[in-house]
Amino acid sequence: MQRIAFVIFPGFQMMSLAALSVFEFANITTGEPLYDVSIVSERGGQVPSSIGPGMDSAAFDASHFDTVLVCGGVDVPDTSPGLLAYVRAAASSAPGAARRVAAICTGAFILAEAGLLDGRRATTHWLLAREFEAAYPRVKLEEDRIFIIDEHIWTSAGMTAGVDLALAMVEKDLGADIARSVARKLVVYHRRAGGQSQYSALLELEPKSDRIQSALDYARRNLAAPLPVEALAEAAHLSPRQFSRAFRAETGQSPAKAVENLRLEAARLMMEQGRHPVDIVARETGFADRERMRRAFLRAFGQPPLAIRRNARIEA
Numbered sequence: 001m002q003r004i005a006f007v008i009f010p011g012f013q014m015m016s017l018a019a020l021s022v023f024e025f026a027n028i029t030t031g032e033p034l035y036d037v038s039i040v041s042e043r044g045g046q047v048p049s050s051i052g053p054g055m056d057s058a059a060f061d062a063s064h065f066d067t068v069l070v071c072g073g074v075d076v077p078d079t080s081p082g083l084l085a086y087v088r089a090a091a092s093s094a095p096g097a098a099r100r101v102a103a104i105c106t107g108a109f110i111l112a113e114a115g116l117l118d119g120r121r122a123t124t125h126w127l128l129a130r131e132f133e134a135a136y137p138r139v140k141l142e143e144d145r146i147f148i149i150d151e152h153i154w155t156s157a158g159m160t161a162g163v164d165l166a167l168a169m170v171e172k173d174l175g176a177d178i179a180r181s182v183a184r185k186l187v188v189y190h191r192r193a194g195g196q197s198q199y200s201a202l203l204e205l206e207p208k209s210d211r212i213q214s215a216l217d218y219a220r221r222n223l224a225a226p227l228p229v230e231a232l233a234e235a236a237h238l239s240p241r242q243f244s245r246a247f248r249a250e251t252g253q254s255p256a257k258a259v260e261n262l263r264l265e266a267a268r269l270m271m272e273q274g275r276h277p278v279d280i281v282a283r284e285t286g287f288a289d290r291e292r293m294r295r296a297f298l299r300a301f302g303q304p305p306l307a308i309r310r311n312a313r314i315e316a
Helices: 014-030 081-091 107-113 126-135 161-174 176-186 201-205 210-221 229-236 240-251 255-273 278-284 290-301 305-315
Strands: 002-007 035-041 045-048 054-059 067-070 100-103 147-150 153-156
Touching: 002 014, 002 081, 014 035, 014 161, 014 176, 067 081, 067 107, 067 161, 081 100, 081 107, 100 107, 100 161, 107 126, 107 153, 147 161, 153 161, 161 176, 210 229, 210 240, 210 255, 229 240, 229 255, 240 255, 255 278, 255 290, 255 305, 278 290, 278 305, 290 305
Parallel strands: 002 035, 002 067, 035 054, 067 100, 100 153
Antiparallel strands: 045 054, 147 153
């Protein structure tokens, strides 16, 4: 049996504990008590969450855990000497230390404050990435990642990415078939790769009208086509001038920029999850040729397409 500890603190975010269900359903799926989950805190007892209701916890002690997961908060978590000492001990090479230590969302700030991420690759929620980089320049932050594994230290992006991280742990422990079965029972995607982007181009645009949404849906279905503004305007049943004005007013972007972002998102996903040659990915996502796609990747991600594919395979 593997013992899992979720570390909470005053102001922790309840959704951090969603990852707990992954280990619960691994037990249900296998019909065996393979994981024993505990919730721990510095002083024990009821610990208030960011929304108010608390969670009961056991106080830190010398108990051994195979995995220690530090929960996140809505904002940068407050730390205490006791909390930092606990995670340092868990990540040490001393007898009884944890096999792996992880942080969910802004829990990465706690690992960084404890010095566990110095010189390591890590991620956290993209909204706080600039603050993280300023506070911890020795950490190799990769904000556009779902989760990152650097030896025995794991970090995830937002709260839901903690579920992806936990599924990856189950996959490493019990194999891909069990992890897929757990994901199906939880009705979640199995499983977003660690290198997958935190962003969604469509979510970022957030159009307010059905007409602009229809144009974006049309663009997403026809990325290989040229997609001039006239074609998008026709899908929205507007004149090109009306469409361009309404599109920018609702999304804050030009139609051309939005189309490029949709193409980038689709091309990146194909590079991360497929084996198609770069030329085919470029053609199917509307970049026309690999050089044009390479330049777009460098502008958007700071890396060429093949580097993104290589990183995704290493993390997988």
